[in-house]
Structure formats: C-alpha cells, structure tokens
Amino acid sequence: MTDIPREEYILKCTSACAGCSDSLTLRYVLKAAGPDTVLVVPACCTSVIQGIYPNTAMNIPVYNVAFAAAAACASGMSAAFKAVGRKTNVIVYAGDGGTVDIGIQALSGAFERGTDFLYICYDNEAYGNTGMQRSGSTPAGARTTTTPAGKGQTKKDLDAIVAAHNPPYMATACASYPKDLFSKVQKALSIRGPKFIHVLSPCPPGWRYSSERSVEMGRLAVRSGMWILYEREFGKVTINGPSKAAMIKPVPLEEYLEPQGRFKGISPEARALLRSVAERNAQRLKKEEEGIC
C-alpha cells in the first residue's frame, strides 16, 4: 500500500466540535483523492466545519449545495468534466440525513444512471447539524432530541439499498481505521462508474461520550460487530480483517453502548433489536462472502 501523503487538504482552522470524527474522515478521504478533486457537500456538519465566507478551511474546491441535491449536482459536474475531457474526481461528501432520508432519491437516480463519481456518506446516526434529531440511520434505542425515549425503529439498511443498484464498488469504513479508509477511497477512485463508501462517524456531542474517545468509539463499534468493515467489488464481498476478528471473538455489546449517553437506560427490547440487526448483517455478509447468496 502507498504511504499516506503528508499534504493536508483540510486545514487547521475548521469549526468542527472537539473530537469530531467527520473532520478526521475528511482528512483521509482528501489525502487519498489528491488535489484534482471537487467535493460536493449538501447541508450537513461539513457545510459548517469549512468555516465562514470569505474564509474556508478546505484546500480543494468545495461545492456546497442544497440538502437533497448532492448526488444530482455531482451528476452534472461529472457529465461536464466528461464533456471537456477532464479527469477530475467528483466526490459527494454527505451526512446520513442527506443520504438515507432527503437525498436518497438523487442518490438512487445517480447510481441507476451509472454516474462516474464517488459518494461518501459519513454517518453519525442523526441530524447532527441541527442538534441531533433522529434520522433514518439512527439505531434502535438511541435517544435523540426527537426520540427522547429512544428510537423504536431499526437503522435503515442503506447499504442494502445501494447494493440493489449493483455499483462496481462499495465499502464501509471508519476513520478509526485510517489506512483502511485511505485505501478504500483510492481503490474506489480507480474504478469508473458510481462508487459508494459508508463511513461510521462517531459524534461526541451527539452520542454523548467524552470527546477524546472518538477513535476508541469507532473501534468499539467494529469490535462489537455493530459496524462491519467490508467491501463489495463488482459484486464480490470481502469482510475486512478487523470485522473478521470481531466475528470470531466480539467484545460485548455493552462495552460499545455503555460510554454513550444516547443509550443510557436502553430497554432490553431495544438492546435485543440492536443485537439481532448486527447478527443478521453479519450472517448475510458472511454468506455473501462465501458466495452462498
């Protein structure tokens, strides 16, 4: 694997919260993509952490666009670059609300049309920018400002929806595993067509854990099996090392839930729901990897 470059494309003057894993994700995404890249960003935390006009903390062009519009905007950009023979990378960088909820129509359209771009969803499992309201991506049992008693429904299976479009490349990642994230972005950008990377993005104020624990939270998500690192290249699934290990010997779910205020007082039913979703996902991916389904 190539070394992670020293160049920085997200500079040291962001207005991100302390311990924000979104900015960490962005850092490795952009190092992998390099300078000939345009980021398309719908309304999300990243619209804010760039800083305030006329300044920006971003060292590549960033096109900020309306909430539901990112994938469609990127379709236009990708087509325009094709029209003039430019090879510039077009990357949508969107939160979970802008992806699984309001942006899913544009996402589906862009993937169905075979748009040449990379869509990255950084998922902090709620509407973070507006102060943590539930999204379709919020897991069962999590308290948000609009689910004060804990969410009664399970997390929307975004990856299954994206997989239904048969993209040439899709993967999950987490900035707690930076080399894995870096190489997945590089691999995605080496392939033509619509690519997708779903990144778990632990959020200290939203998940209510101490801000120095973001990297640890990402690792606990993977080790407990709540977040599975895998790739699907031209339909072939590979479960990545850390998740392979977690499937053999997971850390108890409680170790992941306990530090998070959002799961405080979670009901046994919601806890069972979380466990069953994680197990179902693991079983499905294992079968896919073995080529059974």
Add this chain to the structure above:
Amino acid sequence: MLTVATGNKAVAAAVKQACPSVVAAYPITPQTEIVEQIAEYVTSGELKSQYIPVESEHSAMAACIGASVTGVRTFTATSSHGLHYMHEMVNWAAGARLPIVMANVNRALGPGWNIWAEHTDAFQERDTGWLQVYVASVQEAYDATLMAFRIAEHESVLLPVMVNLDGFLLSHSMQPLETVEIGDFIPPIRLPHAIDTAHPMGYGTLTGPDQYFKLRWDIERSMRDSAGVIRQTEDEFAKRFGRRYDAVEKYQCDDAEVVVVAMGTLGKEAEVAVDLLRNEGVPAGSMRIRWLRPFPRLDLSGRDVVVIDRDYSFGFGGVIARSLAATERAKPFSVIAGLGGQEVTYDDIAGFVRSRRPGEEYWFGVMPDV
C-alpha cells in the same frame, strides 16, 4: 431555413445550435417534446451534449448547477409542477450566479390536474433572480432561446434565463419557423468563477449577516444591468437576422386612448382585438410585456389601461395589474382570464375594452358579463 414547427421543436432547434455541453431534464406535459427532441439530437450525434435523464426536476436543476459551475453551457426545460418541484434549486442557480438557460412551458398548477396554459407557474418564481421572457409565437420561442444564452452568459449578467411559452397554445401549435445560421452570435462561455482545482475556492460556504446582503445586492445590480444587455442583444439579433424584439411589444399605441396589456399568446390576441376596435372607431392599442424580469417601464400615462392577467396572486390580485399600479401608477381595469387554459378570443378582449371599469377587477367567465 424556412420550415414549420411546434413551439417545443423550435426551442429544441435553438438549443441544438447553442450547443450546451450538458442538458439535464425530466419530462412533463406539455414540455415533453423539447426533451425528446434534444435526446434525439444527442442520440443521432447532431448535438454533442452530455444528456442526463434525471429522476426529478429538483435533480434536473441540481445537475445543471453542478455542470454550469465547471464553466460549461447548460440547458433544461420544464413546466408547472416540475418548475415548482425544482424551486429550491431555481433560487440556488441564481444565487450561485450560473447562466443556465431553461425553457418553461407555462401550465396551470394542481389540484385539479390541469395541463393547459397559465402563467402562475413562472410568476411564482419571479423573485428568484432569474431573468424571464415570455414569447407569443413559435418563431419568437426559437429567437428568444438563442438570445437567452447570450444574455445569461454576458459578463454583466451571469444570471439564469427562463424562456416561457404558453402550454399547447405554442408548445403544440405548428407555425412557420425560420432558422438562422447563428455564426458567432453566442460567444464561447466564460464563467469567471468556474471551478478550477489548481485554484481551489469554497462555493456557497456559510455566509454571515455581514456578507450575505452584499451578494443579494450584487444580483440586483446585475439584474438592472441586464436590461441594457437585453436591448443590445435584441439590437444585434435584429441587425444580423432581421427580426426585432423589444422588452415591450407596442401595437398601435401612439394615439391610443386605451391600451390592453397582456403577456404571451394573449398579448398577440390583443393585437387582433385592437384592429377590431379601431374598425369600430375606438382608439385602442396594446402592449405585450415580454420581459417579466427585469420588469420594463411601459409609459401608460394619460390612457385607460386594461390588463389581462393569465395568473393570480390570491389575496392580492392579478400580478401584472398590481405591478403596473405600483410601477406606472396605473389604475387598470384588471381582467383575470385564461386561467387553466380558459379560452379567451379577440372578441372577448374587445369586450373587456368596450366595457372597462378602471380600478376594478373582473374574473372572466365567473362574474356576470361586463
């Protein structure tokens, strides 16, 4: 070349000649033929564009925005509900200073479902920062579309332009069409703020109260400057191709004591009504407003005014009648007619003039005959 075409085909023919790099569009009655024809041109190789068959109008405008900001020419077309579904991005396109050209085939809004002509769809977008022109013939649909690219992309404008044509009355009517060899009438596009990865910039970044209003003022400044660019472009068009247009098309107005003001095809119908009235000895004239934005001056002083609005602002009135009351201090007889494709003949228009009641509002077909 002289041919016969529908309004939709005329728009598509002009787009082919303007040769946008990217066309993103979603079909909607009665605009459909425009996007079908463009798809045909692209498939046959007559038009070298990237054609994006998007999944919605919101995405159509979003795709045009993404394409346009890279510095290439873009086009889309829509109508009615489609225009309103993309409303958020219609604002975005103007705020982002992107010279996108869009044809809007004017159609009423539901419910109930109605596919026929009305101007309310585009009028509701009048405050978005788009220039808007309304045409009255197939020929004018073609000519205005060609001019729209040159006006939008002019360095003093850099705002999107909407070309409006009445649903079915123009979109599906066959009329003679003379196409031209455009030569260098539309210069190559040059967007000063195009994305350049060698010189990275933030676009649409969070903008505080200390800066935002300056950007709004900048839009208004360009909107004001656009009136001159429009005049210049229409002069140049007349010089090269022999057809002259003005912001307001005046007919028999010099000695007119009563003037009918209308837009789109009703503005043309009013000219026939004027002939009829003049035969009866009524000194009538008509003014067809072509540009809704920037809104023109009309010089109505000292005459009776009959305004026909094919639109309505509920709780306020006919948009053109109320606008002229504000900008011209006119006290018009405000006729609301033609909503949802309601038939309005030159006889009807002559009737409005004969029995005008300045200062009053009259809903044609609803209120007792005047």
